[in-house]
Amino acid sequence: MRLFESLSNAFAPVKEVLSQIKKNQLPADRKGFLRERILASIQAQHQAEGASYAVLIERLKKAILAVVPAGGFRVVLREKMLTLAALSIRNEPVKSFGERLGLWLLGRRRFVAASLVAFFFLSTVFYSFGVQVPATSASYLTLLEEVSGNVIVFRDGASISVAPGFLLKSNDIIRTDRGAKAVVRFLDQSVSRLDESTEVKISQLFVNPSKKSETVVEVVLTQGRLWSRVVSLIDNFSRFQVKAANTVTVAKRKAAFDVSVGHAGKAKVAALHNRVEVTVATPNKVVETTLVKGFSAEVKSSAPVAPQIAPVADATEDQAWIAENLSKDEQYIAEVKREGTDQIKSAAGISPGSPLYPIKAFSSATQIAFTLSDVERQKKLIGLARGKFAQAELLLENQDTEGAAALLREFSGLIAEVTEWMHANGDSKASEVFEIQTLLNETLALVGKQLSLVLPTDPLYPLKDAIGQATVATASGPQEQAKERLEIAATKLLEAHDLAEQGDTAAAQRQVEQYSATLSEVASEVVKFPEGQVEKAVSDLIDAKVEDIKALEVIATAGDSGVSATPQLVPLTLDTATSTPQLATPGAPLGAGTTSETVQIDLQVAASQKADLDKSITEVRTEAITKLGEVVLEAQKQESAPELVEKIQQIKRIEVNGKSVVNLRVSPNQVLLKTPSDVISIVGTSSSSLSAPAPVLLPR
Amino acid sequence: MKPDHQKIERLVIESQHGNADSFGELYDIFIDGIYRYMFFRVGQHEAEDLTELVFLKTWENIRQYKQSKSGFSAWIYRIAHNLVIDYYRLYKHRTEELSENIVDHRLEAQTMDRAHRSLNNGIVTGSLMQLPPDYRQILVLKFVEDLSYVEIGEIMGRTQAALRILQLRALRKLKQLLEEKGITNL
Numbered sequence: 071m072r073l074f075e076s077l078s079n080a081f082a083p084v085k086e087v088l089s090q091i092k093k094n095q096l097p098a099d100r101k102g103f104l105r106e107r108i109l110a111s112i113q114a115q116h117q118a119e120g121a122s123y124a125v126l127i128e129r130l131k132k133a134i135l136a137v138v139p140a141g142g143f144r145v146v147l148r149e150k151m152l153t154l155a156a157l158s159i160r161n162e163p164v165k166s167f168g169e170r171l172g173l174w175l176l177g178r179r180r181f182v183a184a185s186l187v188a189f190f191f192l193s194t195v196f197y198s199f200g201v202q203v204p205a206t207s208a209s210y211l212t213l214l215e216e217v218s219g220n221v222i223v224f225r226d227g228a229s230i231s232v233a234p235g236f237l238l239k240s241n242d243i244i245r246t247d248r249g250a251k252a253v254v255r256f257l258d259q260s261v262s263r264l265d266e267s268t269e270v271k272i273s274q275l276f277v278n279p280s281k282k283s284e285t286v287v288e289v290v291l292t293q294g295r296l297w298s299r300v301v302s303l304i305d306n307f308s309r310f311q312v313k314a315a316n317t318v319t320v321a322k323r324k325a326a327f328d329v330s331v332g333h334a335g336k337a338k339v340a341a342l343h344n345r346v347e348v349t350v351a352t353p354n355k356v357v358e359t360t361l362v363k364g365f366s367a368e369v370k371s372s373a374p375v376a377p378q379i380a381p382v383a384d385a386t387e388d389q390a391w392i393a394e395n396l397s398k399d400e401q402y403i404a405e406v407k408r409e410g411t412d413q414i415k416s417a418a419g420i421s422p423g424s425p426l427y428p429i430k431a432f433s434s435a436t437q438i439a440f441t442l443s444d445v446e447r448q449k450k451l452i453g454l455a456r457g458k459f460a461q462a463e464l465l466l467e468n469q470d471t472e473g474a475a476a477l478l479r480e481f482s483g484l485i486a487e488v489t490e491w492m493h494a495n496g497d498s499k500a501s502e503v504f505e506i507q508t509l510l511n512e513t514l515a516l517v518g519k520q521l522s523l524v525l526p527t528d529p530l531y532p533l534k535d536a537i538g539q540a541t542v543a544t545a546s547g548p549q550e551q552a553k554e555r556l557e558i559a560a561t562k563l564l565e566a567h568d569l570a571e572q573g574d575t576a577a578a579q580r581q582v583e584q585y586s587a588t589l590s591e592v593a594s595e596v597v598k599f600p601e602g603q604v605e606k607a608v609s610d611l612i613d614a615k616v617e618d619i620k621a622l623e624v625i626a627t628a629g630d631s632g633v634s635a636t637p638q639l640v641p642l643t644l645d646t647a648t649s650t651p652q653l654a655t656p657g658a659p660l661g662a663g664t665t666s667e668t669v670q671i672d673l674q675v676a677a678s679q680k681a682d683l684d685k686s687i688t689e690v691r692t693e694a695i696t697k698l699g700e701v702v703l704e705a706q707k708q709e710s711a712p713e714l715v716e717k718i719q720q721i722k723r724i725e726v727n728g729k730s731v732v733n734l735r736v737s738p739n740q741v742l743l744k745t746p747s748d749v750i751s752i753v754g755t756s757s758s759s760l761s762a763p764a765p766v767l768l769p770r
Numbered sequence: 771m772k773p774d775h776q777k778i779e780r781l782v783i784e785s786q787h788g789n790a791d792s793f794g795e796l797y798d799i800f801i802d803g804i805y806r807y808m809f810f811r812v813g814q815h816e817a818e819d820l821t822e823l824v825f826l827k828t829w830e831n832i833r834q835y836k837q838s839k840s841g842f843s844a845w846i847y848r849i850a851h852n853l854v855i856d857y858y859r860l861y862k863h864r865t866e867e868l869s870e871n872i873v874d875h876r877l878e879a880q881t882m883d884r885a886h887r888s889l890n891n892g893i894v895t896g897s898l899m900q901l902p903p904d905y906r907q908i909l910v911l912k913f914v915e916d917l918s919y920v921e922i923g924e925i926m927g928r929t930q931a932a933l934r935i936l937q938l939r940a941l942r943k944l945k946q947l948l949e950e951k952g953i954t955n956l
Contacts, residue, residue: 155790
């Protein structure tokens with residue numbers, strides 16, 4: 071008890087202090103006020119601290135915004151989504167990814183470069199970056215070039231009465247009333263003509279900001295009739311496509327085609343120049359085919375069957391529409407060609423013939439020598455190269471081929487100097503090198519596009535050749551170089567087509583042979599690529615082969631029309647000394663000392679040249695098909711390449727005008743290719759099949 | 771520029787009624803953001819695959835979306851977030867290294883301000899990838915995709931107050947990492 075009392079007394083002061091503290095505690099309202107002040111102070115500190123991060127945040131935004139979807143992924147995925155959406159709407163009720171297409175799409179999770187024979191449903195086109203085109207870019211405008219009658223544009227829900235020159239944007243809808251017509255010129259130099267009572271939506275206008283030759287234009291035809299002429303898409307990625315009902319028509323490179331939508335969703339597509347790829351989504355499946363010039367595909371959206379493919383109808387109304395548009399196309403193409411060469415010339419500055427030229431040259435060289443910044447120096451070199459190129463064009467127009475050749479050598483030298491700088495500084499100055507690479511790519515692509523309509527028979531062809539070589543030389547590695555060379559090979563085929571159409575079958579044959587030589591070189595080099603690049607290169611090669619097989623079919627057709635449609639007598643000079651016929655150039659003087667007389671030889675010569683072209687095409691086609699088989703066999707060996715396996719599965723059959731031109735059967739160690747006339751068997755060996763023993767041609 | 775909220779909701783409604791073109795417009799609005807989100811969550815190699823999955827899932831489930839306070843943006847990013855969670859569950863032992871040499875493909879890169887040349891994009895994004903996932907997520911969603919705290923709260927399952935703290939810590943940490951790499955003019 072006493073102990074308890076003494077302990078209690080010992081703690082009495084503590085108790086008293088505690089009771090005092092209790093008495094001195096803040097009242098509740100003061101507590102609340104102090105709490106608010108403390109929180110406000112913390113918040114102010116946070117805000118101040120946050121404000122101090124303004125520069126960091128700005129920098130962070132820029133860095134993160136630099137990350138955008140790579141390659142054509144953005145475009146490809148968009149198309150896939152829209153296709154899936156359209157199909158699932160058609161096949162209501164919507165099911166989950168148990169649907170065949172959904173599962174198939176899920177299985178395909180990666181897409182690689184270069185286009186495939188089957189387009190957006192079953193294949194991909196390749197890489198670029200997705201940026202909507204700013205209307206302020208003068209070279210890449212889409213506009214209403216001509217308007218007659220009542221034409222209205224709908225934009226963001228509002229209707230606008232328009233006049234020629236009206237700038238168009240994505241999602242604009244153009245409608246022509248009865249009796250009205252309109253012409254749209256697109257950013258890729260393609261042109262579309264709307265018939266009366268037609269409605270079209272511009273659903274996509276796309277330019278790769280890093281490589282402006284890569285473009286995608288898409289329009290949706292909801293009613294009426296639309297003629298489209300694709301003039302010069304210079305690389306494999308670019309395309310122009312028209313959607314109508316359940317069809318999609320895709321044109322690459324060059325083409326002319328007509329699309330119409332009738333009652334009850336009936337769509338009709340006709341190819342009138344070169345070829346187009348047509349995909350039709352029926353309720354049961356997706357059908358794809360290539361339509362060549364002179365053939366049409368007709369389909370009803372509700373029909374469960376494949377499209378009906380037939381020669382273009384002879385109906386008077388159709389023929390009048392076709393003839394009118396083909397004629398306007400010729401005028402338009404001439405205009406585009408002239409614009410292209412004029413644009414190149416505009417960079418010439420003082421022409422080489424001018425007395426001021428040496429001063430200008432000295433001034434340019436001095437400026438470059440005294441430019442301290444590496445990047446600025448490279449830019450000046452590119453500018454100088456462009457000037458040399460333009461000057462070469464002036465000389466070629468004046469038939470000074472030697473002077474032009476010298477300037478083109480200087481041009482190549484300047485490009486090589488810039489390329490060397492890029493290779494030397496790739497690691498240490500990555501962002502600067504990227505800046506210069508982009509500028510170089512843009513310059514070469516722009517000039518390449520401006521020259522895309524020039525043929526080997528044109529005086530300016532050396533310019534086109536020089537650009538092609540420069541593009542290959544500036545590619546960033548062996549795989550990119552191979553890709554650029556495949557593009558050049560494809561261009562040769564396109565030139566062969568145009569030459570054959572003009573009736574110059576001999577020149578067409580030369581281009582076909584050059585194509586074949588380039589392709590063989592690339593195919594033999596691909597197997598020597600560093601590991602990690604072979605897969606991509608093989609993929610590009612497969613794509614190229616498939617496209618080229620179709621292109622060869624078209625050339626064969628074009629050669630027929632070029633010879634038979636406009637029979638011409640071929641004037642020849644007969645050298646009586648050697649009895650050798652030589653092609654006479656109209657108006658050219660006869661060679662000194664040559665005794666000759668001009669002899670008119672009839673169509674037999676033209677037919678003979680056509681036969682030579684046909685033979686070349688047959689040989690090259692067999693070679694292309696064989697090489698396709700070898701590449702496919704090689705692709706199967708790439709164990710880490712599921713994308714290649716996908717690609718092979720997609721090209722089991724190559725169709726033109728609804729008929730198979732190549733059927734592919736693939737087993738682990740053999741590829742069997744069936745054409746209408748041959749069966750080719752390629753058997754794999756332990757070494758690369760691209761240098762394998764010759765394939766066996768089996769009797770049918 | 772942040773897309774108009776009303777326009778997005780209109781496109782969603784049209785998509786729900788089967789308008790594929792409207793869905794295409796939604797895709798155009800969100801593709802870059804979703805790709806960036808995936809890029810900084812799972813790395814370059816898987817970003818494309820997962821981005822594709824986001825849009826596939828979005829289309830599959832779009833009829834289940836109901837307009838809410840946080841909006842469609844939060845909904846689609848929530849799908850992305852969930853896919854990332856699933857991805858990590860499946861591949862938790864995999865690591866992704868972000869290359870510091872990210873190439874800036876934008877048009878603006880051609881006219882990059884010289885004053886910022888010293889602060890290479892790769893260093894910034896490399897430092898970003900060193901941050902914990904939540905820090906990365908808040909910085910990307912808030913400062914790049916310009917989402918509100920309400921929207922981010924729905925995506926990450928946190929309160930607005932917690933998000934503000936998280937954001938501040940993320941910025942502090944990022945600044946610290948950059949200072950360690952010699953970048954001090956921030």
